[in-house]
Every structure is written in C-alpha cells, then in structure tokens.
Amino acid sequence: xxxxxxxxxxxxxxxxxxxxxxxxxxxxxxxxxELRSAASRFYLIxxxxxxxxxxVRRDFAARVVAAVVQEGPVTGVVAGVTxxxxxxxxxxxxxxWKPAAGIAVAAGVAMVAILVVQxxxxxxxxxxxxxxxxxxxxxxxxxxxxxxxxxxxxGGSNEPAIYVVPPKGDSPxxxxxxxxxxxxxxxxxxxxxLPGRRNVVSxxxxxxxxxxxxxxxxxxx
Amino acid sequence: MMPLDHRRTLxxxxxxxxxxxxxxxxxxxxxxxxxxxxxxxxxxxxxxxFANGRFSTMRILHRVDKxxxxxxxxxxxxxxxxxxxxxxxxxxxxxxxxKVLVEPRKDQGPLLGTLPSFRPExxxxxxxxxxxxxxxxxxxxxxxxxxxxxxxxxxxxxxLDEKTAMPLKTQLCDGDGRVIEQxxxxxxxxxxxxxxxxxxxxxxxxxxxxxxTESPLRLSEIGSDSLLWRAIKxxxxxxxxxxxxxxxxxxxRPVAHLVYSDGLASVSVFIEAREQGQVLRGHASVGSSxxxxxxxxxxxxxxVGEVPPQTVELIADSxxxxxxxxxxxxxx
Numbered sequence: 001x002x003x004x005x006x007x008x009x010x011x012x013x014x015x016x017x018x019x020x021x022x023x024x025x026x027x028x029x030x031x032x033x034e035l036r037s038a039a040s041r042f043y044l045i046x047x048x049x050x051x052x053x054x055x056v057r058r059d060f061a062a063r064v065v066a067a068v069v070q071e072g073p074v075t076g077v078v079a080g081v082t083x084x085x086x087x088x089x090x091x092x093x094x095x096x097w098k099p100a101a102g103i104a105v106a107a108g109v110a111m112v113a114i115l116v117v118q119x120x121x122x123x124x125x126x127x128x129x130x131x132x133x134x135x136x137x138x139x140x141x142x143x144x145x146x147x148x149x150x151x152x153x154x155g156g157s158n159e160p161a162i163y164v165v166p167p168k169g170d171s172p173x174x175x176x177x178x179x180x181x182x183x184x185x186x187x188x189x190x191x192x193x194l195p196g197r198r199n200v201v202s203x204x205x206x207x208x209x210x211x212x213x214x215x216x217x218x219x220x221x
Numbered sequence: 222m223m224p225l226d227h228r229r230t231l232x233x234x235x236x237x238x239x240x241x242x243x244x245x246x247x248x249x250x251x252x253x254x255x256x257x258x259x260x261x262x263x264x265x266x267x268x269x270x271f272a273n274g275r276f277s278t279m280r281i282l283h284r285v286d287k288x289x290x291x292x293x294x295x296x297x298x299x300x301x302x303x304x305x306x307x308x309x310x311x312x313x314x315x316x317x318x319x320k321v322l323v324e325p326r327k328d329q330g331p332l333l334g335t336l337p338s339f340r341p342e343x344x345x346x347x348x349x350x351x352x353x354x355x356x357x358x359x360x361x362x363x364x365x366x367x368x369x370x371x372x373x374x375x376x377x378x379x380x381l382d383e384k385t386a387m388p389l390k391t392q393l394c395d396g397d398g399r400v401i402e403q404x405x406x407x408x409x410x411x412x413x414x415x416x417x418x419x420x421x422x423x424x425x426x427x428x429x430x431x432x433x434t435e436s437p438l439r440l441s442e443i444g445s446d447s448l449l450w451r452a453i454k455x456x457x458x459x460x461x462x463x464x465x466x467x468x469x470x471x472x473x474r475p476v477a478h479l480v481y482s483d484g485l486a487s488v489s490v491f492i493e494a495r496e497q498g499q500v501l502r503g504h505a506s507v508g509s510s511x512x513x514x515x516x517x518x519x520x521x522x523x524x525v526g527e528v529p530p531q532t533v534e535l536i537a538d539s540x541x542x543x544x545x546x547x548x549x550x551x552x553x
Binding site: 012013015016017018019022023025026029030036039040181182184185186187188190191192 | 267269271274276299313324356357358359380389403405463467478480487491510523527
C-alpha cells in the first residue's frame with residue numbers, strides 16, 4: 001500500500017473523496033483483497049482514533065499498535081493510521097501515539113485491540129464499557145497463544161504479551177448453524193429499521209461466512 | 222423593469238432565505254424527508270458497507286413506477302448474490318449455494334430501510350439533534366444524530382443530502398458514539414427512468430433449488446394457548462409489536478416469531494421445538510446484528526436484533542411459556 005493510496009482510502013472513508021475517484025475506488029475494492037484488508041484495519045483504527053475515551057496507558061497503546069502492525073503491511077497500517085490522524089502535524093507521524101497526540105488516541109488504539117481480538121473470534125464490538133488496559137489484558141488471557149500465532153513484546157520486554165492473534169474458524173460451540181441464523185435474520189429484516197435492515201439485507205447478499213458464531217457459553221448434554 | 226443590481230440582490234436574498242429555511246428544518250423533519258426519498262423516488266447507487274471488520278460493496282436500484290416499487294440489490298464482491306424486491310415478494314438469489322429464497326413481502330419498506338416516525342415517547346430513549354453540515358461525495362449534507370440514552374440500543378448518525386435528503390453516509394453507533402457499522406455511497410444518481418431489464422438477475426438459475434416461504438399465520442389463527450410465549454423482562458420502552466408463526470426452512474417445523482420494539486430498534490424472538498442433542502446457549506452475530514440463543518422448557522429460543530448483545534440476551538433469557546398474554550414488565 002502506498003501512502004497516496006492510504007490517503008485516498010482515508011478520504012474515501014470520510015466521504016471526502018471526489019466522486020470520480022470514489023467510483024474508481026469502489027470498482028477496485030472487490031477485486032483487491034489487500035486493499036479490503038487494509039481498509040478494514042484502517043477503518044477500525046481511524047474510528048478508534050476518533051473515539052474520545054478515558055485514560056489508558058500510553059505504553060499499552062504503543063504495544064497494541066506494534067501488534068496490529070505485525071498483522072499486515074507495516075507501512076500500510078502505520079501510514080494509514082497517520083493519515084487518519086490528519087490533524088496531527090506531519091513531523092509527528094512517526095510517533096503519533098506519544099503525549100502530543102493525547103490520551104484519546106492512546107485510548108482509541110486500545111480499543112482496536114479489543115475489536116481485533118473479538119472480531120477474529122467471530123464476536124462483535126461490545127458497546128458498553130470503554131476498554132481499559134486491564135480489560136485488554138483479560139481479553140488477551142482468554143485467547144490461547146498457539147504456535148505460529150503472532151504476539152508482541154515490544155522492546156524485548158519481559159512483560160507478558162498483551163495481544164495475541166487468535167486462530168480463525170468457527171467455534172465448535174456455535175449455538176446455531178449459519179443457515180438457521182440466516183433464516184432468522186432474513187425473517188427479522190421485515191421489522192428492522194435503517195440501518196439495521198440494510199445491514200441484514202446486505203449480509204444476506206454477501207459472503208457465506210457472514211453468519212459468524214461467537215464462543216458459546218457452556219453447552220450441556 | 223427592475224434594475225439589474227436590484228434583481229441580483231433579490232436573487233441573493235431568495236437563495237439565502239431558501240438556504241436558511243433548509244437549515245431551519247428540524248432534524249425530525251429531515252428524517253421524514255429522508256424516508257420519503259428512500260421510498261418515493263428512483264435511485265441507482267453503489268455503496269460500501271462496513272461491519273464486523275469487513276467491507277463489502279453493493280449496487281442498489283430502486284424504482285417507483287405508478288405507485289409500484291421494484292428494487293434490486295447486487296453484491297459486487299464476487300459471490301453473485303442478489304436480492305430483488307417487489308411489492309409482493311422478496312427473492313434472494315444465492316448462486317454459490319445454487320438456491321433461491323422467495324419470501325412474501327410483509328411490508329412495503331425499501332431494501333435500504335427507513336426510520337420509523339418518531340413517537341413522542343421516543344425522546345425518553347433517544348436524543349435527536351442536528352449535528353452540522355459537511356460535504357459527502359461532493360454533495361452538501363446535513364448531519365442528524367440519533368443517540369440512545371441507555372446501553373440497550375444503538376444510535377445513528379446520518380449525513381443527508383441537502384437537496385434530496387438521501388442518506389449518503391450512515392453510521393450505526395453505540396451510546397458512546399463508537400461506530401458499529403457504516404454505509405457510504407460511492408456513487409448515486411436519481412434517474413427519471415430505469416428500464417425493466419435493470420431488475421433482471423444477471424445469472425442463470427437453471428438447476429437451482431427454489432425455497433418458498435408461505436405467508437405467516439397469525440397466532441390467533443393457530444388458536445393454541447401453548448404458543449403464548451412472551452418475554453417478561455424488556456428494556457425500557459420495548460413492547461410487543463408483532464407476532465406470527467412461520468415455517469422458515471422446514472414447513473413441518475413451525476417457528477413462533479415475536480417482535481419487540483421501542484419504535485426504532487427492534488428485536489425478533491424465534492421459538493421452536495428443540496432438536497435432539499446438546500442444549501445450546503450462546504451469542505452469535507450477523508453483520509452488526511446480535512443474536513442470542515438459549516433453551517427454555519424444551520424449546521430453542523433465539524433473539525435477533527440490531528441492538529447490543531446484552532439486549533438480545535436479556536430478552537431471550539426472559540421468555541416464558543404462559544397461558545396469560547400479559548405480564549410483561551420493564552427491566553430492571
């Protein structure tokens with residue numbers, strides 16, 4: 001991902017890209033898996049940056065950024081993050097999570113860790129309590145590290161990894177099969193309002209893995 | 222004849238007055254105009270939908286011709302899936318599964334959805350505000366914010382085209398303003414005429430299985446007290462708004478369907494006899510919709526809705542089978 005493309009992505013997600021460029025971008029999106037992947041990370045990070053959360057430790061934010069960067073093209077993500085944080089002076093881009101960027105950025109990035117972990121588990125964003133470093137640690141604890149999965153210990157620290165990329169795949173404890181769930185949401189869509197309805201209908205129209213089951217609570221025989 | 226300078230001044234005054242009038246429009250009036258735009262005019266557009274960490278691009282066509290509405294939603298991401306909606310039925314083409322689902326249309330709302338009219342009591346649960354202006358896709362837009370006052374429901378942020386009131390950008394947010402889902406139009410047009418050919422699926426359905434869902438029967442038509450299921454704990458403002466019995470996948474297995482709504486957000490509860498095997502309990506998600514399933518009295522109870530996970534869990538867990546149709550109480 002080049003920086004101009006990242007900036008284009010940033011402008012597009014804000015709705016600020018000129019119409020002609022938006023159309024070209026949308027034509028490219030379905031064909032370019034890397035672009036879609038970058039856009040997803042970019043979007044989450046961008047939204048997190050905008051979120052004004054309460055205090056989370058800066059070093060935690062930095063470690064999370066390092067972990068997120070490990071997931072994909074380093075320059076892409078870092079450039080993307082910095083482009084989203086356009087209000088920061090250019091000279092600060094390399095270290096944008098430092099104090100100059102403020103607690104809000106750090107806290108926002110902390111939220112990304114929660115989002116990523118939960119997304120890859122198939123769960124969705126939990127909306128209630130703003131995540132704290134302590135919460136993030138708890139989340140990391142319940143995601144088992146597997147050989148080959150990426151974890152991070154920035155700076156060679158002996159501290160335990162606080163972010164572990166969990167394995168993909170449906171939970172064997174899924175409470176419902178995807179087809180049954182899809183039939184439910186389809187039936188529900190008649191009673192949904194915008195944008196819930198749009199979401200439901202859209203999901204029916206896209207990939208088969210749209211119905212994702214999260215970790216179920218203890219099943220009993 | 223009025224001097225040229227006076228005419229120019231008058232024109233400026235008229236333009237400014239019109240602009241001021243538009244900005245003076247109440248957020249709720251804007252939302253009403255948005256609903257009219259979504260339901261009452263032709264449009265063709267491509268939008269990007271982001272939810273659950275994934276992007277998808279889709280094309281929407283919507284035509285109103287002599288009062289009859291037809292719509293087509295096409296996935297541009299390679300699955301070939303598409304949905305065609307008429308006034309009578311909704312047809313979902315799933316080429317990857319070689320299947321076509323056909324459902325009777327139970328309402329006349331557009332595929333893109335609308336917001337219900339704001340009942341006065343909704344102010345107890347949502348704050349509706351104008352949130353400034355900005356440009357989206359080269360259009361002047363006005364932003365309207367509909368934020369929840371508690372954690373049982375989501376809110377919306379809508380960027381409405383100044384001229385048409387079409388929502389060019391829509392975000393589903395939690396109570397802290399964090400975005401759960403975003404829809405952003407990349408292109409949109411309002412053609413006077415859209416030909417019939419634009420609504421024909423671009424795929425061959427030869428060899429596909431066609432699955433038709435019959436019209437749901439009302440509970441009263443079933444006439445059995447055993448189907449009187451109700452949720453007894455509901456978030457404030459939610460109440461039963463619809464109930465029916467449907468055959469979703471297997472006609473021999475009727476599913477009771479209850480709908481609870483606060484007037485804006487809605488949760489469907491599905492109740493069916495439990496299959497043999499494990500008792501299943503847990504959360505799931507589809508896009509930004511949450512689902513929670515549990516087992517009560519030998520039945521599988523599943524709540525689905527565009528609400529936070531704790532809301533579907535609260536409602537599903539409180540479902541009881543009773544001969545009494547009343548007894549619902551607000552939570553807590």
